[in-house]
Amino acid sequence: MTLQRKAIALVSGGLDSMLAVRVIQQQGILVEGVNFFTGFCVEGHTHAIRQKDQQKPKRNNALWVAEQLGIKLNIIDISAEYKDVVLNPKHGYGSHLNPCLDCKIFMVKQTQLMLNRARNLAADQGFDFIITGEVMGQRPKSQRKYTMPLIAKESQAMDRLLRPLCALHLEPTLPEREGWIDRSKLYGFHGRDRKPQIALAKQLGFDDYAQPAGGCCFLTNEQYSKKLADLWQSRGKRDYELDDIMLLKIGRHLRPRPNFKLIISRDEGETNFLQGYRRSFTTIRLISHEGPLTLIDGTISDEDLDLAAAIAARYSQGRDAEAVTVQIEKMNGPSFIKQMRPLKKDAVLPEWYI
Secondary structure, X not given: OOOOOEEEEEOOOOHHHHHHHHHHHOOOOEEEEEEEEOXXXXXXXXXXXXXXXXXXXXXXXXXXXXXXXXXXXXXXXXHHHHHHHHHOOOOOOOOOOOOXXXXXXXXXXXXXXXXXXXXXXXXXXXXXXXXXXXXXXXXXXXXXXXHHHHHHHHOOOHHHEEOOXXXXXXXXXXXXXXXXXXXXXXXXXXXXXXXXXXXXXXHOOOOOOOOOOOOOOHHHOHHHHHHHXXXXXXXXXXXOOHHHHHHOOOOEEEEEEOOEEEEEOOOXXXXXXXXXXXXXXXXXXXXXXXXXXXXXXXXXXXXXXXXXXXXXXXXXXXXXXXXXXXXXXXXXXXXXXXXXXXXXXXXXXXXXXX
């Protein structure tokens, strides 16, 4: 009786991991998926909040992919452990604050730990190897000819790490050498051109999938990285909490003065979301006109508060009025109403943007 071989796959929700799993399933391997929550990859989060994005898909792509593939998906919160990867990447950052190589090593290592724990169970319950959807040459930091073996080594997955989509560019892994996998049925994709993956998707019967060049890591986004760097600089230390990194995704972030920052909602959806944080920040709300909810992050004087209210009024329907009425609610303090003159249109704001 042939032993049923099992693999565990890193499932991001993108096209590549979807294809990698199906290619291995077609060789009779039983596959389970794993998806790691870091806090920086929240699919549908901003789409679900902003009114202009309400028509965009809000599905969790990893769960959706698992359903299409008919596999169990293990979702694991690693946001606490992931901090060290973001704050102290051994191999440095990419073009922004994305620690891509360290991130991939960390993800594979976590999966390897899962594999080891499973293999310590009865033999017929353990996993034999790991699958990822990596393609050599696709990512400049983590998916290069030099770094791909490095990921296998530093994650301790070694030759139990199989990349079905680019395996033909790499040395045969244990599953291939042992005959669990037919190497001739694997692929040699290379580079950033996604046409081969799209063609394979069509061949395998997939006509719906996340954007091939997509990705949900906010750390690869220039503006998000600037806001995170500003957060570290303003607090004098490189650290963050989950609420911090969620708020960096929402609203306009302006720093009029070094000692405080404003988070200004851009529509009703963001206003409703920021309501949940009103007890953790001093807030400004327009009463006389329709306008945003503004959170103030930092230590402020009365003069700073007047400037913050004037800026908030600039983004309201009363921007052209002589004066507007605002309600200011101090964190752990009183709430009061004040008349303010909106900041003039010709005031220079772009340099304040983080």
